[in-house]
Amino acid sequence: MARVLILYATVEGQTxxxxxxxxxxxxxxxxxxxxxxAEPAGMGLSLAGFDAVIVGASVHYGRHPAHLRAWLRERRADLAVLAGAFFSVSLSARTKPIAAQRYLRRFLRQAAWQPQQTATFAGALPYSKYAAWKRLLMVAFVALAGGDTDTSRDYEYTDWDAVQRFADGLALPLSQA
Ligand SMILES: Cc1cc2nc3c(=O)[nH]c(=O)nc-3n(C[C@H](O)[C@H](O)[C@H](O)COP(=O)(O)O)c2cc1C
Structure with missing residues (x-):
């Protein structure tokens, strides 16, 4: 049995x-x-006692959260000796996988963290949760990419089988450690 920390940064809840x-x-x-x-105000979180850390974050305006990046960077020495995995959640993961990989790689490079496993997952488009200005912005953004612009409903694109495969791929080496 391994002790695993899952740390995630989310805005609308999909991550x-x-x-x-x-x-x-x-x-x-x-x-x-x-x-x-992961809270922007600081987490007061120690990595002591964990065997593995799994971090997840969504992409907004082309970036993962800066506060999470800073937190990882500060703890890079502690993270380097733990099993690590990172997953990124975005709309690009569905429509522009190369862009999604680019967001992921830039984040990890800037965080100076090299987890053993990474994944990009398609996120969601929860129009009903957005404030009016954000709904308008997202319709424009999504229209440009040729996506779903009917704001009378929400969309979830996450491939849950892929999430499960990712989790299973993490569980096996942890069991053998
Ligand atoms: C204001 C805003 C900006 C976004 N910018 C991007 C973006 O630049 N690239 C992208 O692929 N997805 C973008 N997204 C889509 C989110 O990554 C997607 O909705 C994801 O599911 C959000 O995850 P969360 O609910 O965990 O925050 C954006 C979403 C919003 C609301």
Whole structure:
């Protein structure tokens, strides 16, 4: 049994849902999982006692959260000795996988962290959760990319089988460690 920290940064909640699915899968495999939301105000979180760290974050305006990047960078020495995985959630992961990979790689380079496993997952378009200005912005953004612009409903693009495969790919080496 490994002790695993899942740290996720979310704005509208989709990354939290992905993190929850990974946590559930790892628990089913017998691992002890602590799940925490990465807060911009600081987390007061110690890595002591964990065997592995899984970090997830969504992309907004072409970037993952700067506060999470700074937190990872500050702790790079501690992270380097732990098993690590990072997943990125975005709309690009569905429509422009190369761009999604570019966001992911830039984030990890700037965080000076090299996790063993990475993944990009398609996120969601929860129009009903957006404030009016954000809905307008997203319709324009999505229209340019040729996506779903009917704001009378929400869209979820996450491939839950892919999330499960990612979680299973993490669980196996942890069980052997
Ligand atoms: C204001 C805003 C800006 C966004 N910018 C991008 C972007 O630059 N590239 C992208 O691929 N997705 C972008 N997205 C889509 C989000 O990554 C997607 O909705 C994701 O599911 C959000 O995850 P979260 O709910 O965990 O924050 C944006 C979404 C919003 C609301």
């Amino acid at each position: 939290a849902r992905v993190a929850a699915r990974i946590a559930q899968r790892l628990r089913e495999r017998g691992h002890a999982v602590e799940s925490r939301r």
